[in-house]
Amino acid sequence: MTLSIRGLPAVFKRFSSSSSSSTTTIVTKAIPSKSHLHAPILDSAFPSGYALAGLHCGVKKKPELLDLGIILSTSSRPTSAAACFTRNAFKAAPVVVSQDVLERTGGRARAIVVNSGCANAVTGKQGMEDAWAMVRTTDALLPSSSPSSNETLVMSTGVIGQNLPITKILEGIRSQGSSCTPTLGSNFQAWERAARAFMTTDTFPKLRARTFTINGKEFHLAGMDKGAGMIHPDMGPPTSSGQLHATLLGCILTDAAVSPRSLQSALTYAVDRSFNSISVDGDMSTNDTIIVLANGAAVAAVEPEIDEATDPEAYEVFKQELTAFAADLAQLVVRDGEGATKFVTVTVEGAPTYKDAHAVASRISTSALVKTALFGEDANWGRILAATGSIPLSQPINPSRVNVSFIPADGTAALPLLVNGEPEKVDEARASEIIGQEDLEIKVELGIGSESAKYWTCDFSYEYVRINGDYRT
């Protein structure tokens, strides 16, 4: 079925095309640069007790491209670690190894090592040995670590089905333990270099910092992530299983002191409402990993760790701060989505359960017809409605109670498209005005409950097809 909307005019043409017998020529709007999304951050905004390095060790060909990142906790307190990993059945070696490390240490880890350029995925026994070698070699950089301590978590991203150039990587790691450590540091430059070491098809390093207070005491969060394609994460804590989708890597570092158990529960909550609520192309990866470290460097040794059981108020504040910060990092991935020209927030309200709201928002956010209409700046509510109705919910939808509207990014009045299941007579000029902006919110009210969810997605452009159809050429 072809879907359209009554009374709307031809929208602003974002492209033209002409055909000969053998070829079609398409002239389309170039993808705008996103480099303005990366800006310097004051050194004082970063959490204390971390040393970071980003270097080129030779996984990538071009020497100016960083491909190895190292993050060490230098705190005198024990550092808590938690992570969420892809639920893909084909977990890459670094995912399996990092899960193993967290289980062995009961949520204590002091280091993270990441390489880009090679995912160490579908690499069999050799891949596992290489990932363990990265762990042990990074462990050796930690003060007072025993050879068997396993305190490093490992992440890889890049080409699948290839073995790591492990010798180059281990040499790169060891170089940070030598007397000359040009890159290991704690200032903005060190954080930025580490963020650059995560990048693959990303067009800018994704680095953010955030300050928050608990009982008048100031703490810091800083984090970096990467991802532009194969982005539709569904990550769970180490022991969980279930559905999964995208490669997304990220780490969040804080100088708060949080117990391992509460750090994991806070991260699981935060990831569901951030990284597990974004989609670029609906495809899930074998390497998705989000790691959080809490080293307690901002508090005295005598201060207890924040724990859900002993101090629920402090835990709640931390959980909400972590969730908001994770959402910021997750949204950067969507803004840098392959070929993206739009940043779209999909809000679903009035659902029987959060799971229902999230499922509807996810379906709308991955609909090829919705995403191509967004690229074409076509206020095509019919496609939104068809996607909304296409998945089973815990309660049946009553069409006559469904509302769909566009919420402009500029804070001006919302534009109702469907009210109580009936199409609105849409103000044509207004619709074009709203959908012509880079940012847009699509709001769907189901009217069968009180739960809601937010999801972030981008449009589907010619450039996406070029990047992914042309990938190896």
Added chain:
Amino acid sequence: MTLSIRGLPAVFKRFSSSSSSSTTTIVTKAIPSKSHLHAPILDSAFPSGYALAGLHCGVKKKPELLDLGIILSTSSRPTSAAACFTRNAFKAAPVVVSQDVLERTGGRARAIVVNSGCANAVTGKQGMEDAWAMVRTTDALLPSSSPSSNETLVMSTGVIGQNLPITKILEGIRSQGSSCTPTLGSNFQAWERAARAFMTTDTFPKLRARTFTINGKEFHLAGMDKGAGMIHPDMGPPTSSGQLHATLLGCILTDAAVSPRSLQSALTYAVDRSFNSISVDGDMSTNDTIIVLANGAAVAAVEPEIDEATDPEAYEVFKQELTAFAADLAQLVVRDGEGATKFVTVTVEGAPTYKDAHAVASRISTSALVKTALFGEDANWGRILAATGSIPLSQPINPSRVNVSFIPADGTAALPLLVNGEPEKVDEARASEIIGQEDLEIKVELGIGSESAKYWTCDFSYEYVRINGDYRT
């Protein structure tokens, strides 16, 4: 994560691109014509006892475009009717009305009326009245029908959110009951005109016929369908509920005599293995409908209807013939998929259940990364693997037992890409040769069971983005 494959060369470039500061120009292969998929059929190949009409009544603007189709059973025997409808929560009025008719008559209907150009979806009370008016007006064309007999099933496809130009449609229907009935007939031209009346973005009318025998007696099947976009059907019998996806309309007509109950069970089985196993864009519609009529015109009045309970052998033959025929019709939709340059069969074997095999095949068939790689002729098995692992199955996948291979359409040897979870050293020239063909089969062996499923999909091209991003311009 970016995925690639070791050792493969740059594939044949299907397009080039250049950028200025404000625009990108893409030169891509034009979509080849698919008109060769439509050819004349001998009048004798069609089932007897049907009269068909296809005309222009004015739903579409251009007078040369047919927009109203009528199919009447003229058999002296009672005609059995069965249907599968979209499971979308936002069912269009014709879907609701046709379900109602089948329930009222217990599976007896003698007529089908279809219009294209307007879907009569999201049209509220008026839409229901219009759909009923189409039923009653078509009923009046049937010999010996009472005003309240409700023997017509109705289908609509086209723009959503608009009311039908019902006066034009009813006039068009009535014209077939007048003394001058230029189009109502039983020859190839009449069947072809009816098939053309289904078309929206279709590039050719989709009409096929098939002959089969039961106990030496010859029967005929003929059918027509439409669809090119919003194609990912999940249709069930009138009373079922569950998940749904795409607009696809089709009808299948036979001169065999089959009981209503067995006709429905055979159709439900056939639709699961045909129309519910195709995807163009992963989007499900509000109007999907497949109708089958069995008028018994090929057998004497005394002959009993084929029934699963009384003659299981005959029923089994009919069910398999119907399934094979439905698969032929379903595949025509994929071949005419919006922007499609490839026809891809996805075969999943070694699954614990048919549902598992079907779910994996569906996920691979809807993956944007797999479909863009197919367009780019990139043997990117990593994307196939990531998609395979991204959904939960009734039993966990053991990666070391998974095989992935390409099966060439020309019957030459298969090309293994992944064997027991390990990447193969791929013959580069051979991979390019196979994926360069229009038809391709992707075979995934899970190694955790004995169930299998087939799915049919197409690639994701620039043209798909142009058609759907540019739709209303």
